[in-house]
Amino acid sequence: MTRRSARGGTTVLPGKADGRCVRSRRRIALLVVILVAAVYLGGGQRGFAAATIRVENAWARPAAAMGDTGMTGMGGTTAVYMTLVNDGQQADRLLGAATDVAVKAEIHETTMVSGVMKMRPIPALVLPAGARVVLKPGGLHVMLIDLKRDLKVGDRFKLTLRLERAGAVTTDVSVRQP
Numbered sequence: 001m002t003r004r005s006a007r008g009g010t011t012v013l014p015g016k017a018d019g020r021c022v023r024s025r026r027r028i029a030l031l032v033v034i035l036v037a038a039v040y041l042g043g044g045q046r047g048f049a050a051a052t053i054r055v056e057n058a059w060a061r062p063a064a065a066m067g068d069t070g071m072t073g074m075g076g077t078t079a080v081y082m083t084l085v086n087d088g089q090q091a092d093r094l095l096g097a098a099t100d101v102a103v104k105a106e107i108h109e110t111t112m113v114s115g116v117m118k119m120r121p122i123p124a125l126v127l128p129a130g131a132r133v134v135l136k137p138g139g140l141h142v143m144l145i146d147l148k149r150d151l152k153v154g155d156r157f158k159l160t161l162r163l164e165r166a167g168a169v170t171t172d173v174s175v176r177q178p
C-alpha cells in the first residue's frame with residue numbers, strides 16, 4: 001500500500017486521474033499566458049510586423065487582355081503604381097505580387113540605357129524603416145503580364161503583395177488614366 005502510493009502514477013483511481021487532468025489543464029493555461037505575453041512583448045519590440053506596410057493610392061493603366069497576340073491571357077500587359085509606406089522600425093522587402101487579373105506579376109524598375117527607357121524585373125524592392133517608396137510612371141512599378149481580362153477605366157481589382165517581414169498585404173487597385 002505504501003509502495004503503491006509512493007510510486008504515484010501507476011494506480012489510476014478515478015480521483016487521481018481527475019487531479020492529473022486539472023493539473024495539466026492548469027499547465028496549459030499557464031503556457032497560454034506565457035505565449036500571449038511573449039507575442040505582446042515581441043510585437044512591441046518589432047512594432048507588430050504584420051501591420052507595418054501600408055499601401056496608398058494603388059492604380060493601374062487601362063489595358064486590353066489580348067495585347068498584340070489576339071488571345072486573352074496572352075500578351076496583354078499593364079503596370080500598377082502605388083506608394084508603399086513602411087511604418088515599422090525595421091526595413092522590409094517587397095518580394096513579389098499576385099492578382100486574379102493576370103497570369104504573372106513582376107516587380108520592375110525603369111532605367112535609361114543609352115538614352116532609351118528600358119524596364120527590367122528586380123528580385124526584391126527594399127522598403128527602409130519609416131520610408132515612403134513611390135512606384136510611379138517612368139520608375140518602379142508592378143508589371144502585370146498576360147492579363148486575363150480587359151482593364152477599363154473605373155474597374156477595380158485586388159493585388160496581393162508578398163513582403164519578407166509583413167507577409168501578404170492585399171490592396172485595391174483602381175484602373176485609371178495617368
Ligand SMILES: [Cu+2]
Nearest residue numbers: 079108119143
Ligand atoms: Cu514593366
